[in-house]
Amino acid sequence: MGPKKRSRRELHELEDLVAKHARIEESGWTGVNERTFIAVKPDGVQRRLVGEIVRRFEKRGFKLVGLKLLQASEDLLREHYWELRNKPFFSGLMHYMSSGPIVAMVWEGLDVVKTARKMLGETDPVNSLPGTIRGDYCVEVGRNVIHGSDSVESAQREISLWFRQKELQCWEDGSKHWIYN
Ligand code: DAT
Ligand code: MG
Numbered sequence: 619m620g621p622k623k624r625s626r627r628e629l630h631e632l633e634d635l636v637a638k639h640a641r642i643e644e645s646g647w648t649g650v651n652e653r654t655f656i657a658v659k660p661d662g663v664q665r666r667l668v669g670e671i672v673r674r675f676e677k678r679g680f681k682l683v684g685l686k687l688l689q690a691s692e693d694l695l696r697e698h699y700w701e702l703r704n705k706p707f708f709s710g711l712m713h714y715m716s717s718g719p720i721v722a723m724v725w726e727g728l729d730v731v732k733t734a735r736k737m738l739g740e741t742d743p744v745n746s747l748p749g750t751i752r753g754d755y756c757v758e759v760g761r762n763v764i765h766g767s768d769s770v771e772s773a774q775r776e777i778s779l780w781f782r783q784k785e786l787q788c789w790e791d792g793s794k795h796w797i798y799n
Contacts, residue, residue, distance in 0.1 A: 660718035684724035
């Protein structure tokens with residue numbers, strides 16, 4: 619099979635995307651387009667924490683580029699938590715994560731991976747300071763309401779696992795001059 623033939627429309631869309639990225643590079647705001655994968659776990663959805671969590675990321679100044687509510691398949695969850703497959707809590711974790719819908723999100727901004735982890739708190743809520751999401755809304759490690767990527771590399775892996783390219787929006791942030799200098 620030869621290379622995929624692209625339609626004229628697809629080519630135009632690609633050109634637009636390249637031009638948009640070139641403009642962002644020119645602006646000199648390197649690092650501003652870092653992305654992370656954030657997920658409100660089934661307990662967070664059940665406990666009506668979606669709005670509160672979205673609010674915190676919005677108010678911090680991060681930019682929402684993808685969001686959907688989905689029931690995660692076992693395959694997806696197994697792949698997502700592949701590194702933990704030999705842990706004693708793995709089957710409990712799979713059961714918990716597939717017990718209801720999850721809100722999957724991609725957030726963008728300067729150092730968003732590291733900052734999001736700080737906003738989340740520690741893995742075990744008992745170690746999470748008040749003011750963090752886990753420190754404010756949960757008590758047990760097996761019901762810690764939210765996921766956030768732990769590095770830029772895992773963010774890229776997780777974003778491509780949970781989202782298709784066309785589900786991510788490239789949009790002009792009208793308030794960026796008030797958030798970055
Ligand atoms: P994090 O979610 O902070 O990145 P992790 O990647 O080490 O933490 O683990 C993924 C999830 O697995 C975590 O959010 C909750 C669950 N988990 C981790 N350690 C656990 C434990 N000791 N007992 C039960 N569940 C645990
Ligand atoms: Mg992790």
